Amino acid sequence: MDIKFYNSLTNTVETFKPLHDGKVSMYVCGPTVYNYPHIGNMRPVVVFDILRRFLTYVGYDVTYVSNFTDVDDKIIKAAINEGKTEKELTEFYIDQFKTTTKAIGSQIPTITPKVTEYIQSIIKYIKKLVELGAAYVRDGDVYFRVSKIKDYGALSGIKVEDLIAGARIEENSAKESPLDFALWKKTDVGINWESPWGRGRPGWHTECCVMIDTIFPEHFIDIHGGGYDLKFPHHENEIAQAEAMHGNKIANYWMHNAFVNFGDTKMSKSLGNVVYAKDMIAQYGGAVTRLVILNTHYRQPVNYTEDTIEAAKQEVNKMTFAYKQINLMLQANGYKLDSFKPLFIDKFILSLADDLNTANALMELYALVKEANQLIRSKEVDFEKLGNISATLKDMFYVLGLDIERRILSPEELDLYQQYLTFKKEKNFEQSDILRNKLIELRIL
Secondary structure: OOOEEEEOOOOEEEEOOOOEOOEEEEEEOOOEOOOOOEHHHHHHHHHHHHHHHHHHHOOOEEEEEEOEEOOOHHHHHHHHHHOOOHHHHHHHHHHHHHHHHHHOOOOOOOEOOEHHHHHHHHHHHHHHHHHOOOEEEEOOEEEEOHHHOOOOOOOOOOOHHHHHHOOOOOOOOOOOOOOOEEEEEEOOOOOOEOOOOOOEEEOHHHHHHHHHHHHOOOOOEEEEEEEHHHHHHHHHHHHHHHHHHHOOOOEEEEEEEOOEEEOOEEOOOOOOOOOEHHHHHHHHOHHHHHHHHHOOOOOOOEEEOHHHHHHHHHHHHHHHHHHHHHHHHHHHOOOOHHHOOOOOOHHHHHHHHEOOOHHHHHHHHHHHHHHHHHHHHOOOOOHHHHHHHHHHHHHHHHHHOOOOOOOOOOHHHHHHHHHHHHHHHOOOHHHHHHHHHHHHHOOOO
């Protein structure tokens, strides 16, 4: 099976060929932890979790790294406002982020490094860039010399001459060029560290380069991912540093997810139009929240509306009902759920192999749920086929990270359910209603 992904660096769909047989290295830029994550923040959490699950399902050993930025101007400001140390603030929001990650159905990445754990490595990295002539020191600040990179802008498609002419670039007389970006910032405000250039803290763009260098000894990985808004300047500046340091572009494949829009506008804390993920999950559940994101291909914007939420609720209800019903029927007729194989999953997997097309994969899932409902209502049930559908749905839910309960009944629960069916068949409604209420309490019905 050929797996193909859209590579943001080449702007083409390419066949995926990892650096090492059977192994995949993946790094995704994580959050700056100074507040609760909103739904837009969770899109890369969901997208790249599914990428990891899919690659794992088809047989790869995936090392998935996603960092926490726990030193930043916004963090310092928030810590002052809340009367906490930066560490107290960031540790709280890291815990909140991990809780929300699990609540939305995503697995915690293999490694979740924090910037503050890598400060000495960052200083060493910056020092080397200065020695190579790719960076320079100005009064305690260190800047990267963008002029050293011939194809700067290759990822984002932004032209250097347009950047120089653009009014959005801040003038800074300390810089050799307005394009140059900070690697180290001189400061005694907030959390800071001693360095060869005086006390300060690192710039944003170096941390991911250093973490990749440290965690992956080859200094080069298969996949680098993140939100579309990170292409410039963050990922462009990561590539610039890697080119200066190692002569590579960090990763073979660059993948970027589009935004979550609130109406027609990107969801953003700075715009104040955010819906916190924890609140949406509390109201609608993790599966519904996740499905709102999955219903759209990762490179297209998700529209957060009442209609998209309602549609996701209906689909989750259909899946939950069908899955519960077929599993109850199978167990009530003496079948073991783990004895069946997922015989109907090929088209689903091929959809995900086609640039992680979750929208098409969901169409395969919905079609299978419809077929399951038809089988449930048929006069002569094909239990073997129903069992294979159950096994297929189980695997589909795993790959998509949808937490749809698969209930294996205990002998006592199965006996109770059998009694309920007997009373129902005999039209003993008084006893069947009593048992039905008991089964509802046990979350079997």
